[in-house]
Amino acid sequence: MEQYLYLIPALPLIGFLVLSLAGKYLSRNFIAGIGAGSVCVSALITIILGVRFLQSPPGTVYTQLLWHWFLTGHLSADLSLRIDALSLIFICIITFIGALIHIYSIAFMRNDRDYARFFASMNLFVCAMLLLVMADNLVLLYLGWEGVGLCSYLLIGFWYETPANYRAANKAFVITRIGDTAMIIGLFLIFKELGTLYIPDILIQSTQHFNSGSATITLIALLLLSGGIGKSAQLPLQTWLPDAMAGPSPVSALIHAATMVTAGVYLISRMHTIFELSPLAMHVTAVIGAVTLFMAGCSAMVQTDIKRVLAYSTISQIGYMFLAMGVGAWSAAIFHFFTHAFFKALLFLAAGAVIETLHHEHNIFKMGGLRKEMPVIYYTFTIGAAALAALPLVTAGFFSKDQILWYAWSAGGGHPALWALALSGAFITAFYSTRLILVVFWGDMKTTPGHLPSGIMTVPLIILAFFSIAGGWIEWPHNLLHISLFSEQVQQVLPVTQLKPHLPEEIVFQLIAVVVSLFGIYTGYALYYRQSELMTLWRQSANVMTVRNFLLNGWRFDQLYDTLLVRPFLFITRINKSDVTDKLYTGIADIHLQLNKLFSFFQNGSLRWYVAGVLIGILFIITLQLLL
Amino acid sequence: MSSIHAHTVLIVAAILFVLGLAGALIRRNVIFMLLSIEIMLNAAGLAFVVAGARWQQPDGQIMYLFILAMAAAEVSVALALVLQIHHQHKTLDIEQLKELKD
Amino acid sequence: MILIWMICILLSGGILCWLTAQRLPLLAKWIALLTVIADMLIACWLFRVYEAFPDNTSWFINYQANWIPSVGISFHVALDGFSHLLLLLTFFLGILSVLCSWKEVREKTGFYFFCLLWSLAGISGVFIAMDLFLFYFCWEIMLIPMFFLIVIWGDARRRYAAYKFFIFTQVGSLLMLLAILALYFIHGRQTGNYTFDYFGLLHTVTDGATAKWIMLGFLFAFAIKLPVVPFHNWLPDAHSEAPTAGSLLLAGLLLKTGAYGIIRFVLPFFPEASVSIAPWMIFLGVTGIIYGALLAFSQTDLKRLIAYTSVSHMGFVLVGIFSFSNIAMQGVVMQILTHGISTGALFVMAGMLKERLHTRDITQMGGLWTSMPALGGVAILFTMASAGLPALGNFIAEFFILLGAFAGNPVFSVIATLGLILSALYSLRMLQKVFMGQQTVTVPVKDISTREFIIMAALSISIVILGLFPQPVIDTVRHLSTIHPSIHE
């Protein structure tokens, strides 16, 4: 099986090459076939691989060396793939959800002019993302890391003619680049300290080389964390993700919900040893996760653009994953990634379908009453939203989020404050999920729908909906049912979560979580379905509206960065456009021209001046003589 | 002749020389400039003669003869040019000859 | 001997072009193309010879002939892996520069190709000369044809640009000449053997202060050529006013001679002095990275923008060289190659746009991706290369340099790494202004032609190959780790 490993990323790559080079000569069906087909075959191979992997003894690692990339001195990196349980989970999600989204896109993008370009970019993305998670060294990982960044850029700016779109694309690329740069500095530091960039070696050597909590390891961890923060849109580099919704909906589903934005989660869990050696970095991760999940959740509550709601919710959910990792609940984080991928992809695709049907209407308050018109979308969306809201027991989201809430208190790095933030996040999540359903699908119809989505679009939704429910059943809280298929696999790679001593009963926390999320749903229902007076009152209150606008603009982070960084930068570049050092040289040239004028003045044709010149000469010589 | 005496004459020559130079600087008329230059040349000649006398050699006087010959040749060319200038410019004022300049 | 033939082929090809172009301009173009291709083939063939050469640390071709024996000047040319790579780059870009002038140059074709080929000959000479006088000779020779290329076929401000280019480089090179002479006499007095030979002068013992001054003479010339901020001012003007092929050669090759000079001469001749000046050089390099990027960001002239990116990228070269790290040194070589290709490609692209739109002002462009999808794709590839995206050659280069520099100078290396963010900024801005948004140009714009496709394909393939298979390059210049005693891992 190992020798076919390369096919998983290679197939999408071939798809990309064919589509980008020959795209304009191919028919639409053929493009769709290649674009979606390559990823589907990849997914198939992955599934076969996954089955094999599950059958093999624990701790199995598949590796394949493609070629030696470079070797100079101690620095070497190969193009070689490495799959363990952690990678496999990611690969499965990437290929499987990727395949579904590609299939969905066949119909979704049907009428777009740049059909081939779309699939080419999507294929390239899948390839890069696969390389990211399959890399056995950090350089290759970085290749994938930047590759997905590029694809994200290309796809956010897919409709490049609209300024907002390419601005969003630029913003996404630049902000993630800031994180990436920190990350690559982390790579340098790792290499300086350990002399290798081969991931297994790093994990082994770091425990021998560093004392727990030493400054260097903390620095490394924080730098890697910054990379993760950038890619995963965590505080303070989260501002790009809401704008990234400018891309087509399948892009948002694949890149900005299911896969790329979770690359940070992958990186941190991949390098878990380093983080575990640094309690401070772990703590920072947890705090960032908790604060992000809360702040983004708050913003999600007031958004009016359906995709922006989902974008903020994605930031918030990834915040949960960071929180989980920060407290040491590795398995929970990965599990949340797993379930989140399904339901968030589902939500985005469904939202895409809604937007498409409503003639590109993004504002949820201009939607409404779609329950009857598009039932399949309605039900699947509701399932997704329920999973997001963590509706107990029936949705995948519940199982994963419940774990995180529990560990936020109880795990080694847990803290009641973190738990409180996470809990309030759960409430908020439930609230805005409900709000979304109610506003979009209930109430009066405000925009008449156009063509309903075709079967090609709905089938992936149904499949995803299924997994949004069933996906959680492979891992139950151990006090309910003793199923832990997922964590068993993950724990081959990642450490088992350590619990604090003397904890309250777990069931208490679970009940609180259930109550909170149900209360959130109820609040949403109360405010939006019943059109409560409170709502009207709020609408009139200036203070509330200020808060609302503050949240609507994502806590005004954009404005903050604008004043602190963007404007000074633009100012400096603008005043120095003509290069201040040039003044020096034009100054020198000017001096010479002035001297020329001065000397020319003596060339005035008057003979007596010339005689005077001779006189000056002899006087000069005599003076010199007298002086010496 | 004692050397002090020689130096005294040398001072006379130097004064003559400076006078000539001053004349060349101050006078605008070409003829007067040429006259001043003659004075300078003769000052140099005087210096040569004094020097020759100091060393009891005829060389200084020989040199003076050469100077005379040269001055004559020079003045002959100069006067031809002066004629041309007068012919072309109707003036001998050197300040009027400023066609060639930057 | 084969090396001399290579240069002679270029020189005679140039003269032939000039002679034939009066009657048959097309023939002149073909002669030019075939001349460079012939050299390229020889160079490729030499690469196989080189690989078969048992010990690749030494000079596998070494030819010496008398020139002016009375003052110890000889015609000494030699080739090692480093020179060889640069020769390959020279001929590769040479072919492309001929190709991209195919349509652009309509008048005075013969003289144009004469200048082009002679310039290439001078550049090749610089890379193989092993006699300091010969080196200086070639160093100057390559400038004159380039000066003509700019001043005759350049844009509106071509005279200003050409003067600036020539005068800047001349200041440096004359100071270098003084330094060469000083070294020559010091060596001559010590050994009694007055020679300009590289290997002869290599082991000159100079005391600290003298070595420092002589080194500064060399360094000044190379720093202007590289260019190092604040001596970079000639570059944006020259690059932006030159014709496409001129910009290609300037960015792709002429700048590289500066880097080559530092590696080949400054480091081995002045081991101690170069160590003592290293922090300053790294500082200037980092300044260049940041300052160049800031300037690139603010430009509205496309070619000027690309030119400033060169300033930024060459900053990496300086940092890499003076961090005395083996890895960084490999990175420098990679940067030399990949910057030549990627920036060259961007200049070719700018040339294509100018040919179609008759402007270099990016504020007058926009939305061109719609009408030129292929060029848009290529543009993305090369702006991303310029921004240091992995899988493309530039990444390897910058990664090596920064990684190598990090061990010794972590602070500077980190600041230099910030240049990656800035490079993303200016790259994206360029892409956005040219290719994104609503199409502003009303005239119909054609996508790339077959000839242009060949150029772009060659450049694209090479940048990807360098990104994915850099090992042959690394192996070829492995011996550079021995060029300076303090080069370490």
Next chain:
Amino acid sequence: MNELQLLALLPFIVLAMASVIVILLIAFRLSHTVIQVVGFLMMCLVVFATWYVKDTLPKEIAPLFIVDGQAALFTGLIIFSVLVIGLFSYIYFEEREENPKEYYILLFLATLGAAILTISQHFISLFIGLELLSVSLYALIAYLRNRNNAVEAGMKYLILAAISSAFLLFGMALIYMETGSMKFAGIATVLGQAGASPLFLMGLGMIVVAIGFKLALVPFHLWAADVYQGSPSPVTAFIATISKIGTFAVLLRFSQIIHLQHYPLVIIIFSVISIASMIAGNILALRQQNLKRLLAYSSIAHFGYLLVAFLPGNEAGTEAAIFYLIAYAITLLTAFGVIILLSSRQREADNLNIYEGLIWKQPIIASILAIALFSLAGIPLTAGFLAKFFILSAGVQQAVWLPLIVLVLTSVIGLYYYLRIITTLFSSTVSTESMPKTIHPFFHISTYITLVIMAGLLCWLGVFPGIILSSIRTFLLLH
């Protein structure tokens, strides 16, 4: 004086006879062409004579002259220059209505003066040579009296040259006064015993004035541009080359015998003069639109460079200076040749407008001029580069850093105006000025061929200077 001594003077005697023969030819009313051809043959004869006497060198003809290798070199260079100038003169004067015949008498007399300077080792011979040169030049400059302000130029040159002669004479008198000898070697002996007195140094300073005037060094350079512009172009070429070569030859000999460079005062004076000349010459030329004036300024700068080679006072410096003069003479003659070829009855080709886009109209002529300018600018592939290289090399050897740095920096300034002319030559707007018709096909073509050969020589010297260098060395050993 014995026969061998007379033999050594043979080239100079032949040279002197050349003027006499030309007078006779005029008396017999022979045509310009005949005079030209005879003059040419006489000059060839001088070259031949120099070659013939080469093996008997060195020879001292006491007390006035010494004919050695160095003198032979300079004389050879002077004769070569006058050959070329004579050739150029034909088409230049034939096109103008004035009677050109007497011109050759003056030309050969002036050449004789310069040649005598190269062999003089005594104040009297120095004075005679210099005055022979000067007085002939007064007439030569103003030869075309009705044109081009020639008379004004002549008058300016005359008065200034006469003043400088007066300085020279007074300086000589002072030195004679102090040392009791007018022979260089005699002066050196006295100096060796008694050292330099203030009066002696004063005399030296006055001589420097005269030399500085002849070489057009700052601050005695003010005449140069006006005279260059006003003179007929062949005469300008003469002033720029032969007159300066002769003067420099005598300066060199004087300094060699007296060991001038041992006096710090002299070194300082010459350093300052050299630096000032380099700066002023190059800066004055920056915006000059008149090619002849521009060449005047450039030659001011070039003699500043030359003094850098003179400063060290060593053998390498002498070699470098001689090589420099050779390269410089060829270069300037080439440049003036082009000017002469492009000049017509109506106007001198000295305005830069005429040269616009010349390369596209007359590619060969323009290329020749471009090569000459590159050589002046000191760009490789041309003799000018190697010349500058040897100067730098001589300077570095003696570590005269300040003048060297100034040399480097000012030659960069100089680059600007050379490039300016070159870009004018290559500019895409072609000058509308009509080119003169060729009236005298034979002389026109021979001038043309000479120019091509000289340009070729420049390139050849620029790439393979070996032969010239070694022959300079052989000649210098004859002393």
